[in-house]
Amino acid sequence: MKQAIIxxxxxxxxxxxxxxQASHASLxxxxxxxxxxxxxxxxxxxxxxxxxxxxEKDIIDLFNKANAEKMKPALIRDAGKTEVPSGTITAxxxxxxxxxxxxxITGYLKLY
Amino acid sequence: MKQAIIxxxxxxxxxxxxxxQASHASLxxxxxxxxxxxxxxxxxxxxxxxxxxxxEKDIIDLFNKANAEKMKPALIRDAGKTEVPSGTITAxxxxxxxxxxxxxITGYLKLY
Numbered sequence: 001m002k003q004a005i006i007x008x009x010x011x012x013x014x015x016x017x018x019x020x021q022a023s024h025a026s027l028x029x030x031x032x033x034x035x036x037x038x039x040x041x042x043x044x045x046x047x048x049x050x051x052x053x054x055x056e057k058d059i060i061d062l063f064n065k066a067n068a069e070k071m072k073p074a075l076i077r078d079a080g081k082t083e084v085p086s087g088t089i090t091a092x093x094x095x096x097x098x099x100x101x102x103x104x105i106t107g108y109l110k111l112y
Numbered sequence: 113m114k115q116a117i118i119x120x121x122x123x124x125x126x127x128x129x130x131x132x133q134a135s136h137a138s139l140x141x142x143x144x145x146x147x148x149x150x151x152x153x154x155x156x157x158x159x160x161x162x163x164x165x166x167x168e169k170d171i172i173d174l175f176n177k178a179n180a181e182k183m184k185p186a187l188i189r190d191a192g193k194t195e196v197p198s199g200t201i202t203a204x205x206x207x208x209x210x211x212x213x214x215x216x217i218t219g220y221l222k223l224y
Contacts, residue, residue: 005135007128015127016119016162016224022131023117023138023160030139045191048135050128079157112128 001041002049003029003095004106008059009052011090017083021076021091022050028074029093041096051109059092065105066094113153114161115141115207116218120171121164123202129195133188133203134162140186141205153208163221171204177217178206 005022007013013021026048030038041047053059059075066073073094080086095102117134119125125133138160142150153159165171171187178185185206192198207214 005131007131014224015130016164018127019117019119019131019134019162019224020160023135023162024158026135027139027142027158046136046139048132050131050135052128112126112131 002047025091025093032072114159137203137205144184
């Protein structure tokens, strides 16, 4: 089991901004995940992988793919008080879910 | 209400590593927080602030201060498969709790 946190690299967010967006996404996806997935993931050490994605179009496409696979992804729009315009999609998290299911749709992305 | 996520800057973690450690800390502190704090924080938009801290000694001191204030902080030790030695303390999260309580003990730290 793992959770994938996907961040738009084209926004060039600073480290702190990016960490906050990742944390928003991680927590929202965690809340949506089935209890069984959460329990197994917690026993296994709560693996998180942070991946980078090229554009808004790509992150929306991935969100749609995760939904099509019934994976309950969490898409984050920034309130936009700093760095990016209000409503900008910054991050997406998927899981915790099985490595196989996560890899099937995110396997083409590189670690941030 | 807000949640403070405090990251060691002396480790010079990369962006992805730092985002993962922040997400670990954020989720653990969220789980420990009182339901009332969580509910109010969620209604208010789940504000998270990411702060930087100088050293392991300083992050442990802050963890102890938060405990002394009965704030249920979450201190994160890295499994150490990448970048830092296993067991390294990387991050701390406190809250969601009131801005006043968070600021009282983290007010001296700067945004990351």
